[in-house]
Amino acid sequence: MLATPDPIQMDAGxxxxxxxxxxxxxxxALLLPIPIINLVLDSNVTAGxxxxxxCAVALAFTLGVQALLKRDFYRPWxxxxxxxxxxxxxxxxxxxxxxxxQPITTVNSRLVFEVYxxxxxxxxxxxxxxxxxxxxxxxxxxxxxxxxxxxFTWDLADPRLDxxxxxxxxxxxxxxxxxxxxxxxxLAAAIVLRSQxxxxxxxxxxxxxxxxxSFFDERVQAExxxxxxxxxxxxxxxxxxxxxKKFNDTWGHAAGDVALRAxxxxxxxxxxxxxxxxxxxxxxxxxxxxxxxxxxxMERVEDxxxxxxxxxxxxxxxxxxxxVTVSIGLAVYGADGxxxxxxxxxxxxxxxxxxxxxxxxxxxPPLGAGxxxxxxxxxx
Numbered sequence: 348m349l350a351t352p353d354p355i356q357m358d359a360g361x362x363x364x365x366x367x368x369x370x371x372x373x374x375x376a377l378l379l380p381i382p383i384i385n386l387v388l389d390s391n392v393t394a395g396x397x398x399x400x401x402c403a404v405a406l407a408f409t410l411g412v413q414a415l416l417k418r419d420f421y422r423p424w425x426x427x428x429x430x431x432x433x434x435x436x437x438x439x440x441x442x443x444x445x446x447x448x449q450p451i452t453t454v455n456s457r458l459v460f461e462v463y464x465x466x467x468x469x470x471x472x473x474x475x476x477x478x479x480x481x482x483x484x485x486x487x488x489x490x491x492x493x494x495x496x497x498x499f500t501w502d503l504a505d506p507r508l509d510x511x512x513x514x515x516x517x518x519x520x521x522x523x524x525x526x527x528x529x530x531x532x533x534l535a536a537a538i539v540l541r542s543q544x545x546x547x548x549x550x551x552x553x554x555x556x557x558x559x560x561s562f563f564d565e566r567v568q569a570e571x572x573x574x575x576x577x578x579x580x581x582x583x584x585x586x587x588x589x590x591x592k593k594f595n596d597t598w599g600h601a602a603g604d605v606a607l608r609a610x611x612x613x614x615x616x617x618x619x620x621x622x623x624x625x626x627x628x629x630x631x632x633x634x635x636x637x638x639x640x641x642x643x644x645m646e647r648v649e650d651x652x653x654x655x656x657x658x659x660x661x662x663x664x665x666x667x668x669x670x671v672t673v674s675i676g677l678a679v680y681g682a683d684g685x686x687x688x689x690x691x692x693x694x695x696x697x698x699x700x701x702x703x704x705x706x707x708x709x710x711x712p713p714l715g716a717g718x719x720x721x722x723x724x725x726x727x
Contacts, residue, residue, distance in 0.1 A: 356543050356546065357423070358562075358565070358569075359546055360421060360474040363426075363471075363473050364425065364426050364472070367433075367469050367472055368412045368413045370469075371412075371433070372409045372410060376406065378402055379399075379406065381402075382401075386399065408432070419576075423473075423477070423478065426473035426478050430479075430482040431481065431485055433466040434463065434489065437460075437462045437466060438490065438493065440459045440462075441456060441459055445497060448508075449508070449510055450508060451503065451508045451509045451516060452510075453497055454493070454498075454516055460490075463486050463490070464531050466482065466486070468531070470535050471538045471539050471542070473539075474546070475539065476536040476540055479532060480532060482532070483529065483533075486528050487528050487532075497516075552625075554604060557611050557615075558623065558625045558626075559625060560627055563625040563627070563633060563635070564687075566623055566635065567687045570635060570637045574637070579638050580641075580680060581639070581680035582641060582643075582678070583635055584634040584636070584644070584648045584675055584694060585634075585698045586614070586631065586632045586633075586634065586652075586674070587630060587632075587673060588607075588610060588671050588673055589702070589706040591606070594669070601664075602662045602669065605661065605662070606660055606669075606671050607626075607630065609658055613651065613654040614654075614655075617650045618647070621637055622635060622636050634651070636648075640679065641677070641682070644677060648709055648711075649709050651675070652672075652673055652707070655673050656672050656673075672707035673707070674708060674709075675708070675709040676697030676700065676710050677710070677712065678691075678697065679711075683712065697710040698710070
């Protein structure tokens with residue numbers, strides 16, 4: 348429940364955050380006329396100004412969040428901040444009744460309190476159970492603090508405090524509310540965990556646990572869009588296990604599965620959290636390296652090749668061990684094209700060059716493309 352989401356869940360969280368941001372914007376826009384009307388018709392100018400300022404700040408915040416998301420910026424901390432803010436807004440609304448001298452409304456509200464559950468339900472759209480738990484704990488702590496403040500500041504048994512007909516105060520009701528918040532928190536977290544599992548199954552390769560081609564097709568478009576917008580480099584590598592059919596015929600398909608999992612782990616050991624590794628099909632893998640130019644990408648991918656080459660593989664149900672190697676083709680955004688199809692085609696062509704030149708090597712952009720050549724042998 349407290350684990351960091353993988354890239355598959357992060358992308359889903361960004362989509363969910365955008366949905367919540369749009370809903371928050373619409374709600375704030377609908378509420379904005381209320382303080383304006385109060386300023387015009389009500390003699391209490393201070394309340395109208397405060398309300399207008401609060402709506403304006405909320406609208407500016409939610410528009411800012413949308414702007415970040417439209418620029419493909421999303422991190423779990425952003426979802427955490429907005430979720431905690433949503434919870435705190437509900438608590439702030441309940442606290443406002445305390446300042447108006449209506450503590451019974453705070454502890455027995457039948458409208459504002461229920462908004463907690465909407466905010467907690469929205470946390471499930473972030474695809475991060477940690478956010479659901481943090482928001483739920485925050486709601487419980489903040490509401491309990493409001494109840495305790497009201498209890499120790501006013502005589503809640505005084506019927507004159509019940510100006511709006513919310514009934515008398517009793518601890519059984521308050522404990523029930525806290526329990527309901529806890530249940531809603533656990534339910535939101537459970538929904539997240541189930542959604543994560545279903546999404547991972549639909550977007551992941553069951554053998555290696557890596558994202559599959561379907562997920563790659565979505566992610567690569569987002570990364571190339573970011574590269575076009577900000578002028579950032581992107582590199583794409585295509586890796587293929589050498590003589591994999593012969594390996595399977597020699598050692599068996601169970602050993603082939605071991606090799607695929609081991610190669611996947613070796614590749615993952617040489618990438619950053621922002622990189623993407625997918626099983627593209629069969630014994631072929633694709634690595635997407637956002638923000639990395641040709642020189643750095645070739646060094647990084649060469650490290651992958653060497654790691655795989657030195658990797659001992661235990662053969663199931665036998666005392667033998669074996670090794671595999673990979674051939675790699677590398678393409679870079681700009682020099683080799685600006686569309687995903689162009690980069691894949693170029694990387695695939697260079698992969699075939701590597702195989703034709705003897706396998707177990709990396710072929711990247713030629714020096715004639717104006718790209719720096721890293722130290723060491725990179726081309727046949």
